[in-house]
Amino acid sequence: MNPLRAFCLSMILCTAAVAGDSPHRWSAESLKGWAALPIQDEGRIKPLDTYSSFKLLKFNGRRSCTTPDGSRLTAVAWLLDTLFYPEQANSYAIFCVDSDETVVAMGLVPHAKKRDRYSYNELRKGEEKLFELANVYARCPAKDRTVNQDQIVRLAENVGEYETLSAYLDHARKPIDLESCDVFARLFPSKTQATPADILRKAPLLHNEYAASQKSGVASVDPNGKAILNLFHALDEVRKTATALSSIPPVLHEETKWLTPADIVLRAFETGGVDIQEIELFAGLDELAQSTGDPARFDEKAAAWRTSVIRLATSRGEYAHVPTEVAFYRMDLLGKALALYVFAFLLVAVSWTAPRNRPLYAATWIAVAAPTILLSIAIAMRCIIRHRPPATTMYETILFTTAVIAAVSLIAEWMNRQRIALTAGAVLAAVGMFIAIKYEAREGSDTMPSMVAVLDTNFWLATHITTITMGYAAALLSGAIAHIYVASHLLRRPADGEAFRASVARMVYGIFCFGFLFTFIGTLLGGVWANESWGRFWGWDPKENGALLIVLWQLASLHAKRGGYIRDAGFCMASIACGMIVAFSWWGVNLLGVGLHSYGFTSGAMTSLAVFWIIEGAVILLGLCAVLRARAGSRKRTS
Numbered sequence: 001m002n003p004l005r006a007f008c009l010s011m012i013l014c015t016a017a018v019a020g021d022s023p024h025r026w027s028a029e030s031l032k033g034w035a036a037l038p039i040q041d042e043g044r045i046k047p048l049d050t051y052s053s054f055k056l057l058k059f060n061g062r063r064s065c066t067t068p069d070g071s072r073l074t075a076v077a078w079l080l081d082t083l084f085y086p087e088q089a090n091s092y093a094i095f096c097v098d099s100d101e102t103v104v105a106m107g108l109v110p111h112a113k114k115r116d117r118y119s120y121n122e123l124r125k126g127e128e129k130l131f132e133l134a135n136v137y138a139r140c141p142a143k144d145r146t147v148n149q150d151q152i153v154r155l156a157e158n159v160g161e162y163e164t165l166s167a168y169l170d171h172a173r174k175p176i177d178l179e180s181c182d183v184f185a186r187l188f189p190s191k192t193q194a195t196p197a198d199i200l201r202k203a204p205l206l207h208n209e210y211a212a213s214q215k216s217g218v219a220s221v222d223p224n225g226k227a228i229l230n231l232f233h234a235l236d237e238v239r240k241t242a243t244a245l246s247s248i249p250p251v252l253h254e255e256t257k258w259l260t261p262a263d264i265v266l267r268a269f270e271t272g273g274v275d276i277q278e279i280e281l282f283a284g285l286d287e288l289a290q291s292t293g294d295p296a297r298f299d300e301k302a303a304a305w306r307t308s309v310i311r312l313a314t315s316r317g318e319y320a321h322v323p324t325e326v327a328f329y330r331m332d333l334l335g336k337a338l339a340l341y342v343f344a345f346l347l348v349a350v351s352w353t354a355p356r357n358r359p360l361y362a363a364t365w366i367a368v369a370a371p372t373i374l375l376s377i378a379i380a381m382r383c384i385i386r387h388r389p390p391a392t393t394m395y396e397t398i399l400f401t402t403a404v405i406a407a408v409s410l411i412a413e414w415m416n417r418q419r420i421a422l423t424a425g426a427v428l429a430a431v432g433m434f435i436a437i438k439y440e441a442r443e444g445s446d447t448m449p450s451m452v453a454v455l456d457t458n459f460w461l462a463t464h465i466t467t468i469t470m471g472y473a474a475a476l477l478s479g480a481i482a483h484i485y486v487a488s489h490l491l492r493r494p495a496d497g498e499a500f501r502a503s504v505a506r507m508v509y510g511i512f513c514f515g516f517l518f519t520f521i522g523t524l525l526g527g528v529w530a531n532e533s534w535g536r537f538w539g540w541d542p543k544e545n546g547a548l549l550i551v552l553w554q555l556a557s558l559h560a561k562r563g564g565y566i567r568d569a570g571f572c573m574a575s576i577a578c579g580m581i582v583a584f585s586w587w588g589v590n591l592l593g594v595g596l597h598s599y600g601f602t603s604g605a606m607t608s609l610a611v612f613w614i615i616e617g618a619v620i621l622l623g624l625c626a627v628l629r630a631r632a633g634s635r636k637r638t639s
Contacts, residue, residue, distance in 0.1 A: 026076075026080060030302065033302070033306055034048055034049075034080060034302070034306070035047060036049070036310075036322055036323055037247070037309060037310070038249075038309065038310065038313045038319055038322045039051055039245055039246060040246040040247075040258035041245075041246065042446055042450060043449075044448075044449070045258075045313070045319070046448075047322045047323075047325050047326045048076060048079070049076055049325075049326050049329060049330075050325055050329060050446065051079075051245075051446075052075040052078065053076075053329060054444060054446050055079065055161070056078055056094065057075075057441060058158065058444030058445065059094045059095055059096065059161075059162065059444075060094045060095070060096050060117065061096040061441060063075050064078075065078050065092050065093070065094045066092070066093065067091075068091050068092070078094070079165070082162070082166050083165065083169055084289060085292060086167075089120075089166065090124075091119050091120075091121055093122075094117065094119070094120075094162075095117060095118045095119070095120070095158060095159065095162075096117050097116060097151070097155060098115050098147075098151055099114060099115065099151060100113075100114050100115075100116075101148045102151045102152055103118070103126075105130075105148070106123070106127075106129045106133075107125075107126045107129050108123070120159070120162060120163075123155075123159060127159065130159065131160075133149075133156075134153050134155075134157075137150075137152055164241075164243060165245075167241040168242055169261075169286075169288075169289040170241050171196050171237070171238040171241060171261070172196070172197075172286040172288075172289035173290070175193035175195050176193065176194055176195070176196065176231065176234045176235070178231075179226075179227040179230060180227075181223045181224045183224040183228060187206070195283075195286050195290075196238050196286065197279065197283035197286045197287075199231065199235065200274070200282060201279060201283075203268040203269055206269075207269055210225060210232075213225030213228070235265050235269075236265075238261065238265050239262040241262070242261035242265075243260050244260070246258035247260070248261070248264065248278055248281045248309070249309065249312045250275075251277050259278060261282055261285060264278055264279065264282045277312070280308075281305070281308060281309065281312075284305035287305075321385045324381065324384060324385055327381075328382070333374045333378035333381075334375070334378055334433065335437070336374055337378070337433055338371075341371045341406075341426060341429045341430040342430050344364065344430075345426040347360075347364050347367045348364045348367070348419060348423045349423075351364050352423075355419075361419070364422055365410070365422070368410060368422055368425055368426050369410060371429065371433075372403060372406040372407060372410065375399065375402065375406070375429075375433075376407075379403060382399075382448060385448060388462075389461065389466055391469045392461070392465060393449065394439070395436060395447045397472075397586070398436040399432075399436055400469050400473075401469055401476070402428070402429050402432030402436065402473075404469065404470050405425055405432065405476060405477045406428075408425070408474055408511065408514070409422060409424060409429075409477060410422070412425075412481075412510070412511060413425070416503065418503060420484055420504055420507060424477060424480040424481045424483075424484065428476060428477060460528050460532055461529050464522055464526045464529045465522075467518050467525055468518065468519060468523060468525075470522070471517070471520075471522050471550070472519070473515070474511050474514045474518060474519075475512070476579050476582055478512040478575045478578070478579075479576045479577075479578055480579070481504060481507055481511065481575075482504075482508050482572035482576050483619060485504045485569070485572040485623075486572065486573075486622065486623035486626065488504065489501070489623060489630060490622060505569075505572060508571065508575050509571060512554070512558075512575050512578070513558070515554070516555070516558065519547070519550050523551055526544065526547065530544075542589040545589070546581075546584060546585030546586075546588070546589045547585055550581050550582055550585055553578055553581050554578060560574070569623070569627040573620050576616055576619060576620055577620060579616065580612075580613055580617075583612055583613070584613075587609055
């Protein structure tokens, strides 16, 4: 390399290092340590790994991002770059914009792709216009906004959150100038600048000095009083920016809220001040931000600071499940379960071409059982981490319903051994896992949130939700197997059609009865829980009405079957219709946006539900046509 060029390059790198913007290649050991760092977010203690994953998922639609040089960063590495090397992180294309119309509305030139990812540096030029439009559109109800308006509101929210993150340690990078006065000469000898941490250590003395100047009535003209007041104003800027992460555990165990650097500043100048341990943790963060130009020194100080935080969190009894949560997401049991369920479906489809191949049949059992075990382990780990039942949020009901469907299909297959239950179970399980992962990506928020008080774990809540969700699962599985009955009629296959369909109908009936039992008991237990929580057994809440609708339909179907009003074909159609009602009760009533069950509200599902109902309605009509055609043919042959 040309010596002059090499010299210039080295100068550029040195300048960047001084500015704190040099690329820090995070080691695997360092990332592992940061991933397990506990913080408080959304009312619960969680690892930094979880926080960064969902934050990046919200911004980017993925749990990783790509740097301008093509390197792929994990969520933790991205967050560390954002906190400690913000100028570098500003160039990462992490903001997923679904339509280039949003970029045009900001007054910017869009990328060639209609849907693409943009960096903060690219969007910053149109930031003022973005926030101006977002303020206007945010006043409109979400249901009345256009797709582009909704995208502008979400993008503005994401950009605002990113700016808060990137400014988290700005105070540590800019020492505060000290005015010339007697107080500062005594407290900060031979210093013209001080870091916020230096000032906080002297907070009680500064507080007393200012109180004395006020008491004497000369604070407005006294140089010491004026200098201290100006210093307080400078610290107030720290309080405005250092708010993103509650990363400092309070020393007093009776305090439940963790502290941000802004909280430390505020408390330091209140009567009674702040504990020295909390100030030292604040100072540790400052030292980290100031040592970004020396990676070795940074890693050494980071390890010591994390150890101090973990030790304090452990003494408060708040760290026990943090490593478990890190392991849960690193194992990616749900992603593996989805892949295995898709493979299981393909294997079951192949097994239909070789019905007498016993090794292949055994392989299909294993193919469905293996992901079911993984999913069950994942659900159990979530219960351990959060100390609550397996289905207390909408997302968790998807996981639990999927696991129950797969388990019941395995039991039904063991009793029937015709690959029918395995086929339906594999299909529904794959669909369930896909919906869960898609739901998580769409919401972009923690799937293990803190629950509101009325939904906090208790015996009746646990039994109600678990039982009724099992009823949902069985109802959906019986409806799915009923599709095979309809397909057999339409295709006039197999050769022994009547015997085959009778076997399918028996399976549908058995699983339907299983579902009715759990739906009925779950609805009653829901009334008991409502009486304990809200003081009334039944209040005609939309969710309660939806559960009642399922029970009434199941009762009507079973009575019609028992009374001979419908037979196998009619009961299978009723089972498919029951699946439609379950979807309405489970998801549809949430779209109404009213009722006490606000924990289950979601958005964006109406189109999917409408498509589902249209398809299922068409299946029922085709089934009725096929049955009528078969009966007409039978009468013709008889005559």
